[in-house]
Amino acid sequence: MAKELLKGNVAIAEAAVRYGLEAYFGYPITPQTEMLEYLSKRMPELGRVFVQAESELGAVNMVYGAACTGARVMTSSSSPGISLMMEGLSYIAGTELPAVLVDVMRGGPGLGNIAPSQQDYNQITHGGGHGDYYPIVLAPASIQEAIDYIGLAFDLSEKYRSLAVLLIDGSLGQMMEPAELPEMQPVRAAYPHWAARGATGRGRIVHTSIYLNPIEQEKTNFRILSRWREVQANEVRFKEYYLDDAEYAIIAFGTAGRVALSAVRAARAAGIKVGLLRPITLAPFPGNAVRELAKRVQSLLVVEMNNGQMVDDVLANIHDQTPVEFYGRPGGNVPLADEILAEIERIVKGKLTLNGHPRDRWLDRMLTKS
Amino acid sequence: MQVDIIIAGFGGQGVLFAGQLLAYAAMDNGYHVTWYPSYGPEMRGGTANCTVIIADEEIGAPVVGSPQVLLAMNRPSLDKYESSVKPDGFLIINSSIIDRPVVRKDVHVINVPANEIAEKIGDKRMTNMVMLGALLANLPLLSIETIVSELRAHLPERHQKLIPANIRALTEGARFQLEPV
CATH class of the missing domain: 3.40.50.920 (Rossmann fold)
Structure with a gap:
């Protein structure tokens, strides 16, 4: 495909659509809002799910629910909004579900400002939400990389049943650069065995982050860490x-x-x-x-x-x-x-x-x- | 080769769009380009600016401290950026509404009464195209023809009828060319 002059937020949104995004849930916040705005038109056009939630808490829990169905699902926000999502992100990680998050970082701490920053590095890479979990975090430096790595985020997230985060700053969200979008790819036809998509003809599927028996929780933590060791061995990029x-x-x-x-x-x-x-x-x-x-x-x-x-x-x-x-x-x-x-x-x-x-x-x- | 351009003015003067036209033209002529807007709360009714960087290799920093070219559409823009322009750089001034002379002696100053010219053409909205014409005439990197074809490609359908006026504005602006030193 030919190069187009694309704004970061819009490029990421359209690339996510072309990589088979099935459901998006979000809430507006500068300097990320164009992503949500663009998808509010684009997703319904394609018969896919778009919800502007009542808050970031609502959005992230909708992501949690949709992820249980095995759908390619994504949300996006900016620093203060990401903080609001932390509880839900920990639940998603504890339930071992794939989901993609885009954080278009702004200045802070607190309400701060809407200017570009990299203030969420620790919060995103070293937890933020509670507990032992390990999101895969990709940091593009151009619009082209943002397009490429949103696709990679979906793939890695599903391969390792892990959260994947595209971490950019406000300037990458707002600037325009020539970049090439991928061809439109079909939404997946087959879903993983764990996807909860109707119970006809099969046993129960339980997605939970509640393990009241600490031994069971410990096993889960070992499983999450083992998967992370695979990620560390195979997915380092620079x-x-x-x-x-x-x-x-x-x-x-x-x-x-x-x-x-x-x-x-x-x-x-x-x-x-x-x-x-x-x-x-x-x-x-x-x-x-x-x-x-x-x-x-x-x-x-x-x-x-x-x-x-x-x-x-x-x-x-x-x-x-x-x-x-x-x-x-x-x-x-x-x-x-x-x-x-x-x-x-x-x-x-x-x-x-x-x-x-x-x-x-x-x-x-x-x-x-x- | 890398050229850094800051275009600055009031919100509504077409600052961001003029920058986008440059960026489209640069892209279609095979250059690397970045367009980075001010996106602060000051945009509503206040000042707006964008940085356009055109280069023949992968562009590093999308923001610059000292541009080679400043296109100042209003007085606050001149006040804010005059001191930052690189020595020997270009300062293109909308002299219709900038009511003070440039202080710097080490830059090329091009005074363009852009509002008057636009009004003579019959549409005040053409101010940005007059200024862009002056920029193109003094920065032999992209032709006016290229910009015109980008206008055809990117102006919304309802504004396509304005293309002849845009061409006149660009051409009038291009007459403000510095004599070669």
């Missing part, structure tokens, strides 16, 4: 830029990753051998790739649009071998390439430490600057 001869490396995802790419190019033009590792799966986190990279370079710079969340996953994987520095813009700010370039120039000057936490050093620098 993209590398200019890393072959790199002496320094940036680790950044999503929009922070593409801004970092601009900074890397500017630094390369100035003769600095710096590269970029951009995690695509935030969960499973590309820990091995980070560990191997840390062995090869003199230092690492982690860039995020938050107070430093992924940086802890980086540190957990490299065991104090290599100095790590952090640069972040929280609260709904997109860093400029020049800001990251200045950080690259700073780490190239050396005198870095393995002591203390990079977040503390960053905050001190930021407070001195302002």
Whole structure:
């Protein structure tokens, strides 16, 4: 198919439709609303299910119910709305159902603002809802990747009976880029054996997250974790830029990753051998790739649009071998390439430490600057 | 090659649409392009702006601190962005309603009385096309013909009758070309 100029939110919605989305439940919130608005017209047009629920709580529990039928089901929201959904997401995970969530992150905490941010990294990748569960988290950095990974989210979610989350920031939801949508694929004809779609001629199917017997709950937790180990072994994805001869490396995802790419190019033009590792799966986190990279370079710079969340996953994987520095813009700010370039120039000057936490050093620098 | 353009003005001046036309034209001419709008609450009746980046390789940052080109449709836009334009860059000014001169001496300034020209054409809504014409004439990257074909492709059916006026607006704007240095 030819490339079209597509707005992120609309592209994700249409791509989900073409990948066989059967039911969507949601509630409006900026900067995600175009997704819901688009699907409110598109889904009924195709005879598929669209419900604007009374709230995010309603939406996520409708997703829970629809997921029990084995349907391709999705909801989307933005940070505060995602927080409201957390109880339902934990129930879906505890019931071992596939479902897809899109989080178009905005600035916060609290009501915050509608500007782009990556504040939900910890909430999404490390739980948010209660209990031991492990969503698969994909972080596209362009409209094309958003289109491709919403399809991947459905596939992985169903393959591992797990939640899959497409985690983007407001700028990816709002911007337009040329991208290619997939061909329209038919809605699935056959449903998995566990799908509850009418009881004629079969025994009962029970979908629940209630295991009053703790031993049964423990077995369920082991099953969920075993599946997660398979995900970790098979589904890690990341993209590398200019890393072959790199002496320094940036680790950044999503929009922070593409801004970092601009900074890397500017630094390369100035003769600095710096590269970029951009995690695509935030969960499973590309820990091995980070560990191997840390062995090869003199230092690492982690860039995020938050107070430093992924940086802890980086540190957990490299065991104090290599100095790590952090640069972040929280609260709904997109860093400029020049800001990251200045950080690259700073780490190239050396005198870095393995002591203390990079977040503390960053905050001190930021407070001195302002 | 990468060109960063900020188009800024009042909501309703066609700022976002002018940027989209550029983006469509860039895409159809084989360039990489991003179009990133302001989407804050200030859009309702307030200021609007968009950043268009056109490049011949994968585009990194979709936001820029210092654009090569600023298309300022109103005074607040000039006040906000004048200092950020790259030295040797282009400042295209809607001189009909911007009531102060540009302070910067290291940029190319193109004053376009876009409101008057649009009104002479008979439709005030053409202001953005006059400004876009001036941009295209000074940034030899995309032709006016390309923009016209994008208008044909993307203007809603009910506005297709306005295409001749749009062409006049683009052409009038394109007369404001700087002499080559």
